[in-house]
Amino acid sequence: MNxxxxxxxxxxxxxxxxGILAADESSGTIKKRFDAISVESTEETRRDYREMLFRSQxxxxxxxxxxxxxxxxxxxxxxxxxxxxxxxxxxxxxPGIKVDEGTQGLxxxxxxxxxxxxxxxxxxxxxxYERGAxxxxxxxxxxxxxxxxxxxxxxxxxxxxxxxxxxxxAALCQQAQIVPIVEPEVLMDGDHDIDRCFEVTQRVLNKxxxxxxxxxVALEGMILKPxxxxxxxxxxxxxxVEEVAEKTIRLLxxxxxxxxxxIAFLSGGQSDEDATxxxxxxxxxxxxxWRLTFSYGRALQAAPQKAWxxxxxxxxxxxxxxxxxxxMNALASKGEWEAxxxxxxx
Numbered sequence: 001m002n003x004x005x006x007x008x009x010x011x012x013x014x015x016x017x018x019g020i021l022a023a024d025e026s027s028g029t030i031k032k033r034f035d036a037i038s039v040e041s042t043e044e045t046r047r048d049y050r051e052m053l054f055r056s057q058x059x060x061x062x063x064x065x066x067x068x069x070x071x072x073x074x075x076x077x078x079x080x081x082x083x084x085x086x087x088x089x090x091x092x093x094x095p096g097i098k099v100d101e102g103t104q105g106l107x108x109x110x111x112x113x114x115x116x117x118x119x120x121x122x123x124x125x126x127x128x129y130e131r132g133a134x135x136x137x138x139x140x141x142x143x144x145x146x147x148x149x150x151x152x153x154x155x156x157x158x159x160x161x162x163x164x165x166x167x168x169x170a171a172l173c174q175q176a177q178i179v180p181i182v183e184p185e186v187l188m189d190g191d192h193d194i195d196r197c198f199e200v201t202q203r204v205l206n207k208x209x210x211x212x213x214x215x216x217v218a219l220e221g222m223i224l225k226p227x228x229x230x231x232x233x234x235x236x237x238x239x240x241v242e243e244v245a246e247k248t249i250r251l252l253x254x255x256x257x258x259x260x261x262x263i264a265f266l267s268g269g270q271s272d273e274d275a276t277x278x279x280x281x282x283x284x285x286x287x288x289x290w291r292l293t294f295s296y297g298r299a300l301q302a303a304p305q306k307a308w309x310x311x312x313x314x315x316x317x318x319x320x321x322x323x324x325x326x327x328m329n330a331l332a333s334k335g336e337w338e339a340x341x342x343x344x345x346x
Contacts, residue, residue, distance in 0.1 A: 001174050001175060001177065001218070001221075002177060003218050003220060003221050005177065006174060006177065006179050006218065006220070006221030006222075007220045007221050007261065009094065009134050009135060009179045009221075010135075010179045010220070010221055010222065010223055010261040010262065011261050011262070012065060012066075012094060013065050013066045013094060013135060013179065013223055013261075013262065013264070014065065014223065014261060014262025014263075014264060014290075014291040014293050015065045016291065016333065016334060017062075017063070017330050017331075017333060017334050018062075018063055018064060018065035018293065018330060018333070019063070019064065019065060019264060019293040019294035019295060019296070019326075019329055019330065019333055020064070020065060020066045020067070020068060020096070020181075020264050020293070020294065020295035020296075021053065021064050021066070021067045021068070021093075021296070021297075021300055021301075021326075022068045022137075022266075022295055022296060022297035022300075023050055023053060023067055023068060023069060023070070023073065023297070023301070024068040024069055024070045024073075024097075024098035024137065024297070025070060025297065026070065026102065027041070027046075027070075027072065030046055033298075033301075033305055034046075034049075034305075034310070036305075037305055037306060037308075037309045037310065038309070038310070039309065039310030040310075043072070043076075045310060046072070046073070047073075047076050047078075047079075047084070048079070048310075048312075049305070049308065049310075050073055050076075050084065051078045051079065051084065051087070052304070052308060052315050052318050052319060052322075053301075053304065053318075053319075053322055054067070054078075054084060054087040054088055054091070055078075055087060055319070056319040056322050056323055056326075057091065058323050059319070059322050059323040059326040059327070060088070060091035060092070060093055061091050061092050061093075062326075062327070062330070063323075063326035063327055063329070063330035064091070064093045064326060065093060065094065065293075066093050066094040066095070066096050066135060067088050067093055067094075067095060067096060068096045068097065068098055068135075068137050068181070068295070069084070069085075069095060069096065069097050069098070069133070070097075070098055071097070071098075074095070074097055074128065074131055074132075074133065075131070083132075085131060085132040085133075086132075089132060094134050094135060095131075095132045095133050095134065096133055096134065096135040096136060096137060096179075096181070097128045097133040097135075097136050097137070098136070098137045098138075098139075099117060099121060099124060099125065099128070099136045099137065099138055099169070099173075100115045100116070100117040100137070100138040100139055100169070101115075101116045101117035102115070102116060102117075103115050103116065103141055104116050106157065106158055106161060108157075109147065109153075109155050109157050109158055110147040110148040110149045110151075111143065111145075111146070111147035111148040111149075111153055112143065112147060112153055112154065112155060112157075112158040113141050113143075113158070114140075114158070114161050114162055114165065115138065115139060115140050115141065115162060115165055115166075117138070117169075118165060118168055118169065118172075121169065121172050122172055122175070122176065125172060125173060125176035125178055126176060128178070129176055129177060129178055133178060134178060134179065135173075135178060135179035135180070135181060135223070136169075136173050136178050136179070136180055136181065137180075137181040137183060137225070138165075138166060138169040138170075138180065138181070138182070138183060139183040139185055139225075140162035140163070140165065140166050140183065140184045140185065141162075141185055141187060142154045142158060142159065142162060142184065142185065142186045142187065142200065142204055143186075143187050143189065143190070144186060144187065144190045144192045144196060144197065144200050144232065145189075145190040145191075145192070154200060154203075154204075159203055159204055159207050160207060162184065162204075163184065163204070163207040163208040163210070163211040164211050166182050166183075166184060166208055166211065166212075167208070167211035167212045167214065167215040167217060168215060169182075170182055170212060170215065170217045170222055171215040171216065171217050174217060174218060174221055174222075179221055179222060179223060180217070180221075180222050180223075181222070181223045181224075181225045181264070181295065182208065182212070182222055182223070182224050182225065183224075183225035183226070183266065184204045184205065184208050184226060185225075185226075185227050185266055185268060186200050186201045186204055186226075186227045187227075187268070188227065188230055188231075188232050188233055188268050188269055188270075189232060189233055189234075189269070190232035190233075190234060190235075191232050191234035191235050191236070192231065192232045192235060193231050193232075193235055193237050194229055194230060194231045194235075194237075194239045194243060194244070194247060197227075197229050197230055197231065197232070198229045198247055198250075198251055201226065201227060201229060201251055202251055202254060202255060205226065205251070205252075205255035205256065206255055209255065209256070209257065219257055219259040219260050220259050220260075220261060222260065222261075223260070223261065223262050223263070223264055223295075224256060224260055224262075224263045224264070225263075225264050225265070225266055225295050226252070226263065226265065226266070227265070227266060227268050228244055228248045228265060228268070228270075228278055229244060229247040229248040229250075229251050230244050230248075230268075230270070230278075233269065241274075241277050241278060241281050242281060244278045244281070245278060245281030245282045245284075245285060246285070248278070248282060249282055249285050249288070252288075252290075253288075256290065258289035258290065260290050261290060261291065262290050262291040262292070262293060263290050263291070263292050263293070264293050264294060264295035265278075265279060265292070265293075265294055265295065265296075266295060266296070266297075267294070267296045267297065267298060267299035269298070270299060271299075272299050272302060272303060272325060272328075273339070273342060275294070275296060275299040275329075276299070276325075276328045276329050276332045276337055277332070277337070277339070279292065279293070279294055279329065279332040279333060279337075280331070280332035280335055280336075280337040283332065283333060283334060283335035284335040286335065291333075292333065293333040294329045294332070294333060296329065299325070299329075300322065300325050300326060300329065301322070301325075303321040303322070303324070303325050304318040304319070304321040304322035304325070305318070306321070307320070307321040308321075328341065328342065
């Protein structure tokens, strides 16, 4: 492992004014997104859609530091035969790859999940590195609420097992000279308030960093992709922007070592503007040991998907929508976003 090189890539991923595009939706997830815009999900339509994003010159060169790809996409070529990985590299962004293989039920923990994909991961990472991937992503899913047996979740079992798997994955990545994005996501699907989210996320992050140390993961060569401290979607008490920012910063300061180069938030089902406003408010607080940016999927892609709607004649409109969202989040990553800018679409 060459830590200096890993650190260089990690710092490039959190370049001020840039963030990470999560274009790693599984075939099932992107089918749901395409169903919503009445587009058939085929290998070709998925390729055309992602090619549209990667050829958005302004967005990719000015506001995007890296792109997380799905296994299908990393091996695909653009319509003219150029590998999609090369389009990303030519824009100055770094190609990355989602390496987890989804979730499965956790034995004796009804309603809880563990992420699979550690088998053969070392061999897969070698192939991805040869193809051009310089970072990877693994998502662990922690739910707040009640299991199917009525017990409160998450259990300590689910937190421990997922933190252990994240650390194993991260160690294998670094061994393969690939920067791991460590993503322990506490879901915002429930009716819990912001303080319950804070408490659970604190437990999850503390356990994750404990496991990372046990597995000898070099913190300088990784990126953290956490959820924000935020009330659940069904909560009767939605969280104001300033409270989300203040509590998330307090949470991170209590759990995340300063050695970590950067934190790239997931949007986790927030609306486009909420995800941008929260990131912006956190960066306005300032005085942080790590860089704070975005690693958004839906919050960057919902607008371009709708504008494109699977039609070749809408590619330019899709690219404009993507560039606008990327720019808004790039400004938020420097604390320079204002709500009024949303109306000035590129």
